Amino acid sequence: MLDAPLNSLGLPKAPADTRVVVAMSGGVDSSVVAAQLAEEGYDVVGVTLQLYDHGAALAKKGACCAGRDIHDARRVAETMGFPHYVLDYENAFREAVIDEFADSYLGGATPVPCIRCNERVKFRDLLETAKDLDADCMATGHYIQRKAGAHGPELHRAADPVRDQSYFLFSTTAEQLSYLRFPLGHLPDKAATRALAQRYGLPVADKPDSQDICFVPNGDYAAVIEKLRPGAGEPGEIVDMEGRVLGRHDGVIRYTIGQRKGLGIGGLSEPLYVVKLDADAKRVVVGPREALATRTVPVREVNWLGDAPFESRDEWHLGVKVRSTKPPVEAVIRPTGPTTADVELLTPERGVSPGQACVFYAPEGSRVFGGGWIWRGA
Known part of the structure; x- marks a missing residue:
């Protein structure tokens, strides 16, 4: 078996003998991943997570986990002929993501719940469920790349910088990366994904992208927090x-x-x-605006994806992002412990906020070296 040629997912098995759990949100991205793998002959199992009271979200367009999206994921599975399951993760999602989101805002931070959802629900709980289903790997519709490296799988930015989701996936561990697959990361743009959806005849081919955090209707954070924490x-x-x-x-x-x-x-x-x-x-x-300039950013809960141990050097010269919408800037990362560091920005950044992520990138090329959470203000 070890001498068998690798399939398109990098496993030494025939596609028909390779079980893949696909995390399906009901959107076009994960639907295309499931359809593509099914067409290639893989043993695909679609799984959609019910993360909150989707009945209350039916009137909201663009929510990633609303009831309509569960229905759409099921329709895609029926179209392509593979099994589809809906798992109730409401309690886990509330405890792991929503409660921290509310408490972080109450503490004056600006959290990024989508990162916590990937870290604590999709890439932890759902990944373990995939293993329980005897899957060989789990695939998602995220725009990021997994590449073979000299020391094991590496995380890389998506080929399309506009769609790249590496900022939201920095906490993916090396162990998780060995099991995960991202079939869309190499595509040039979103138009290519929609073209594939049309080719497979998927009912979600023209479905709009989700814009807001799935449990925050219309982007009204304050209303959600006041509901969760009366008096906030x-x-x-x-x-x-x-x-x-x-x-x-x-x-x-x-x-x-x-x-x-x-x-x-x-x-x-x-x-x-x-x-x-x-x-x-x-x-x-x-x-004044100049008071927003920050040069030193303390981070904790560092997830390090470099080849050498994080503390093996006094400092690392890398690029960092302190918000998802900006390109990486030059920085010096000085470890202060196994999972803590002080990040010196060579060019001060404005608007750095506790609760946001600081993600590490190779100075050249596309590799992602992990990152950490900004934990106090400038």
């Missing part, structure tokens, strides 16, 4: 960096670091930005 929207003061009161606010949870609009403080000689959220004092601190 307590009012307080808006102050400048010297502590002078400039106005009042309706809850720290309604603000984010770097915010300029909607502060409700007029008549000022220069524009002001949110530079700090003091949740304990219920204060929103504002200041």
